[in-house]
Amino acid sequence: MNSQRPANTFRNAPQQPRPKAAHSSMQRLQKTGRWQRARRFIRERPMLERIYWFCVKAFLWLFFGSIGYVIVLKYVPVWVTPLVVSRWMDTFGTDESSHVYKKWRSYDEISKEAALAVVASEDQAFPTHWGFDFDEIQDAIKENQHRKRPRGASTISQQVAKNVFLWSGRSYIRKGLEVYFTALIELIWGKKRILEVYLNVAETGPMTFGVEAASQRYYGHSAASLTRNEAARMAAVLPNPRLFSIKNPSNYIQRRTRQIARQMRYLGGQKYIRNL
Template sequence: MLKRLFRFVVKTSIWFVLLSVLWVLLYRFIDVPFTPLMGIRSFQAQDSYEIRHTWTDLEDISEEIKLAVICAEDQNFIQHNGFDLKAIEKAYKDNKSGKNLKGGSTISQQTAKNVFLWPKRSWIRKGMETYFTFLIENLWSKERILEVYLNSIEMGEGVFGVESAAQYWFQKNAKQLNRHESAALAVILPNPRKYNPAVRTPYLERRKQWVLKQMNNFGELSLAEK
């Protein structure tokens, strides 16, 4: 009995690894058409739910929004291998001291969660997130990770990706986003269904000014460093 159970676990694990690697490799080359979160939001909606999602290649996205999300979410994105231990340690200390809850997740981790997993926190999901982060960091380039991230991130009620966000919030395409609009979009990412980037509240304005300062200090963005 134990021998058969062991064989079943081994076979299941092998199939899981093979299929997950193939899944990640597939998204290395083709656009991500749909994410689990889109399905969850549609299922949770009581009324008809419109999903706004238009894929846009990285070269057709403003350099300003690329820099803004990196400065707001993961300033060590280019250097790390998917996990920023200093950010995780800082988030742990902040959460323990009673400050606002922060996840410490990198752009790579967020991409793994957004594209392959579900949003609800659990140890199982965190373990799967770690596994898929390892895969995309080793099977995708940094450019591809950022491209998928910018096309899958939730940026409003039913709004997914920077192209749809630019059209929905600013009536322009992602290539035309300027520095201030990009910073305004970046600051809503922790809670995109609560905040409106087109409305200037004291909190969002403080966050926006902080992101703009980080963008000025960061300098020119080059994804070819790794």
């Protein structure tokens, strides 16, 4: 009886050579050829070449200039924003006062009740997200399919990026720049500086910007001594400070003030923002 195992003809069969990746190589050659033809096309037209290099240099200047500007504003108070200029220009030819109420205060000179109030009302995930609250964005997209007035999902970081660096309006270009500057300030400034700038540049009333100016104008004292209820009422008007009033709150603002004060307690008080 033959105890030898039959030979494995499949294993011992000669290996077929693998086909070369000719297709991918051809694609790379085609792309390289197109790029070389485009460069030759530009070089043969001096005016087009000058426009091309102008655009490249302008992009590099704007890119590195924006990074440098963000670094400077990490340490320097933000005295003027596009929103302040826009509101000031809106007063031309009207009966409104053109005086701008705005006073910069450092984060340590502002009551932490004010900081907690804006976080509780505007962006409760602020201490943990990286500039964008994707859960809130998804919820807003679903809700806006059935709402007449779209609900926003901007974080405090996004609002700071928009107010400090960009113009008002809705466009894909502005939204793309908002994403860019939001990522920059999250990376360079950090949470504490972002919140400090927000508390100083947010519109809090007609021609009024920042919690210090609003506190002195409507409460008669510094933002350092804001109470929880005062801070909550100030945060309650932030969605539309030109329509809602801190000094003469409507029933809606009073109800929203109580809701924000409850959220401040549920978050655990000032310790919620202690380690920004």
